[in-house]
Amino acid sequence: MLDYSLGIPEVDEITGGVPKGTNIMLLGPPLTGKHLLIRHIIYHTIKEGDSAVLVSTRDTGDEIIEWFSEYLEEEERSRIGIVDCVTKSLGKNIHDKDVVKYASSPVDLTGIGIKISQFFEEFIRRRQIPKTILCIDSVSTLLMYTNIQTLFRFLHVFTGRVKLAGAIGIYVVDEGMHDDKSINTLKQLFPAVFEVKTDGEENHLRILGLGSKPTPWKRYEIDGVEVVIKSGE
Amino acid sequence: MVTTGIPKLDDYLGGGIPPGKTVLYYNHPGVEGDIFIIHALYHNILAGRKSIYLTLSSDPQIFREEFMSLGWKIEEHAEKFILIDAYSSLIGATSGEEYVVDNPEDIGNIDRIVRRALDDSDENLLLCCPLSAIMDLCGVEETLKVVVGWNNMVGDRGQNIIYHFTAWPYPSEVLERIKEELFNAVIEIGGIRERVIFGQYFAVVKADWTRATGKTVLFKVVRPGGVRLYIPKILVTGPFNAGKSSFVRALSTKSVSVDRNNTTVALDYGHVDHKGMSADIFGTPGQERFDPILRMLSSEAMGIFLVLDSTRPRDFERAKKMLEMARSYGLPYIIIANKQDLDGALSPDEIRRRFNVPDDVPIVPTIATEKKGVFEAFELLVERIMEDK
Numbered sequence: 001m002l003d004y005s006l007g008i009p010e011v012d013e014i015t016g017g018v019p020k021g022t023n024i025m026l027l028g029p030p031l032t033g034k035h036l037l038i039r040h041i042i043y044h045t046i047k048e049g050d051s052a053v054l055v056s057t058r059d060t061g062d063e064i065i066e067w068f069s070e071y072l073e074e075e076e077r078s079r080i081g082i083v084d085c086v087t088k089s090l091g092k093n094i095h096d097k098d099v100v101k102y103a104s105s106p107v108d109l110t111g112i113g114i115k116i117s118q119f120f121e122e123f124i125r126r127r128q129i130p131k132t133i134l135c136i137d138s139v140s141t142l143l144m145y146t147n148i149q150t151l152f153r154f155l156h157v158f159t160g161r162v163k164l165a166g167a168i169g170i171y172v173v174d175e176g177m178h179d180d181k182s183i184n185t186l187k188q189l190f191p192a193v194f195e196v197k198t199d200g201e202e203n204h205l206r207i208l209g210l211g212s213k214p215t216p217w218k219r220y221e222i223d224g225v226e227v228v229i230k231s232g233e
Numbered sequence: 234m235v236t237t238g239i240p241k242l243d244d245y246l247g248g249g250i251p252p253g254k255t256v257l258y259y260n261h262p263g264v265e266g267d268i269f270i271i272h273a274l275y276h277n278i279l280a281g282r283k284s285i286y287l288t289l290s291s292d293p294q295i296f297r298e299e300f301m302s303l304g305w306k307i308e309e310h311a312e313k314f315i316l317i318d319a320y321s322s323l324i325g326a327t328s329g330e331e332y333v334v335d336n337p338e339d340i341g342n343i344d345r346i347v348r349r350a351l352d353d354s355d356e357n358l359l360l361c362c363p364l365s366a367i368m369d370l371c372g373v374e375e376t377l378k379v380v381v382g383w384n385n386m387v388g389d390r391g392q393n394i395i396y397h398f399t400a401w402p403y404p405s406e407v408l409e410r411i412k413e414e415l416f417n418a419v420i421e422i423g424g425i426r427e428r429v430i431f432g433q434y435f436a437v438v439k440a441d442w443t444r445a446t447g448k449t450v451l452f453k454v455v456r457p458g459g460v461r462l463y464i465p466k467i468l469v470t471g472p473f474n475a476g477k478s479s480f481v482r483a484l485s486t487k488s489v490s491v492d493r494n495n496t497t498v499a500l501d502y503g504h505v506d507h508k509g510m511s512a513d514i515f516g517t518p519g520q521e522r523f524d525p526i527l528r529m530l531s532s533e534a535m536g537i538f539l540v541l542d543s544t545r546p547r548d549f550e551r552a553k554k555m556l557e558m559a560r561s562y563g564l565p566y567i568i569i570a571n572k573q574d575l576d577g578a579l580s581p582d583e584i585r586r587r588f589n590v591p592d593d594v595p596i597v598p599t600i601a602t603e604k605k606g607v608f609e610a611f612e613l614l615v616e617r618i619m620e621d622k
Contacts, residue, residue: 104291117263
């Protein structure tokens with residue numbers, strides 16, 4: 001097994017895991033559970049003793065911490081770093097905490113970048129946690145406030161930092177919200193794609209770009225923090 | 234003169250920023266350079282100078298409160314601090330500010346409002362704005378054309394502009410133009426990296442009114458307080474009797490050695506001031522019983538000199554082990570091939586071969602007792618520490 005796994009045994013077995021330095025796009029239509037998949041991956045990472053940085057454009061840091069407090073102990077939660085792009089953009093003033101740092105708004109790419117770097121330094125260098133993941137949930141929201149070239153430059157820098165740090169990066173993109181050109185531009189940065197879809201009743205997932213061929217589509221449900229793969233296609 | 238709000242930087246600039254001059258902070262992504270703008274605003278407001286900030290990515294009220302997080306009160310001077318609000322309309326909120334940009338994606342709109350704000354002020358004015366954020370919204374060429382106009386305007390009137398620029402991977406000719414042509418002074422704010430950014434520095438790259446360029450200083454940001462200069466620690470390690478103490482002494486303007494019977498029992502300490510760069514250097518004892526000290530010191534260090542006695546290849550294994558111990562913190566290092574004056578000293582090439590040194594790690598020949606090669610080595614290591622690729 002390679003350096004990282006996604007914590008979904010049926011999938012990790014086929015792909016053989018995720019090599020360090022990999023940047024993955026988590027792509028799918030709205031309401032297919034991408035958001036919970038990210039939380040599952042973070043939960044799994046923390047349980048492995050590693051650390052996670054989550055850039056959140058939807059939920060506030062407090063909401064995310066409260067959610068995780070149901071599943072993780074305090075020590076475990078101290079290995080999560082949240083870059084909250086929401087709270088300050090609502091005009092609420094608040095100072096950085098150990099587990100939550102605040103960017104001014106989703107427009108503030110400079111600030112978001114600084115906070116990511118600070119968590120990387122804290123986890124990888126200061127606390128000597130060898131493995132870390134970076135999740136951006138979501139790239140689509142960032143794109144609402146900025147154009148694709150600007151976001152590409154930002155992601156170009158941070159996918160590079162992920163490689164350099166030997167981390168992995170997972171970037172949430174909503175399918176159907178952007179034109180094909182934008183999606184293709186973004187795909188240049190992400191050698192692997194974690195794809196989800198729905199047939200109206202059930203959700204399915206597959207992974208491209210890890211291992212020699214795409215994994216077959218797997219039916220899945222999310223139960224709390226666990227991703228449960230259902231038998232059959 | 235307008236102050237940068239950072240005394241050491243003002244010194245390097247010959248006392249501050251003269252009337253009519255423009256300054257650009259050239260900020261590598263991920264490094265806390267945005268705070269330099271807040272320093273400049275606060276200290277100029279305090280000095281009674283009308284100061285304006287154009288905000289594009291932060292709510293005006295949130296921006297005002299940034300000062301508080303640094304422990305700075307600006308309420309008493311509120312009339313001196315003016316915000317041009319280009320943020321509210323971006324997110325569809327209404328603005329309570331005096332100067333509002335209705336369409337922040339239209340450079341013509343930004344230009345009109347900025348010029349109005351400059352017109353409404355006398356020469357005693359500082360304008361700060363986020364250049365890359367404007368470029369990102371309005372287009373690179375469109376923005377730079379307008380910026381040249383602003384620069385000419387304040388040049389004629391004796392007002393000042395400080396720009397903050399995040400150096401995202403724009404086309405290289407754009408970055409070059411910004412760094413070399415468009416502004417009177419450029420101050421680079423960068424990160425020291427090895428896997429992750431673990432140190433930050435600023436350097437005066439250019440200032441056309443003074444010759445004091447090339448100065449580099451490390452800094453940290455503390456809250457409250459803001460930018461604090463920081464002196465880096467550099468570790469000197471290597472086997473017993475390789476000449477570490479001599480090396481520390483040769484480099485240092487002042488040095489202390491804690492030794493007994495001519496061998497270092499605790500550590501050597503020295504302070505180096507060389508070509509605008511200062512550092513504290515620590516020499517560790519070479520014997521194995523002191524390995525815990527080596528581990529402790531390396532967790533704080535920013536780079537390593539590994540000193541070898543070029544005549545004793547049998548010690549190289551031990552040197553390798555010491556390096557591994559210190560390198561577990563992932564530090565940049567260079568190798569010092571010391572005692573080059575002695576018979577049987579191996580050349581750097583020979584050492585590279587026998588020691589199996591990677592090609593990108595410099596090996597510097599030195600004679601520490603005669604101060605030969607030591608400053609070249611210092612410059613090389615600092616360069617490696619500072620590089621931001």
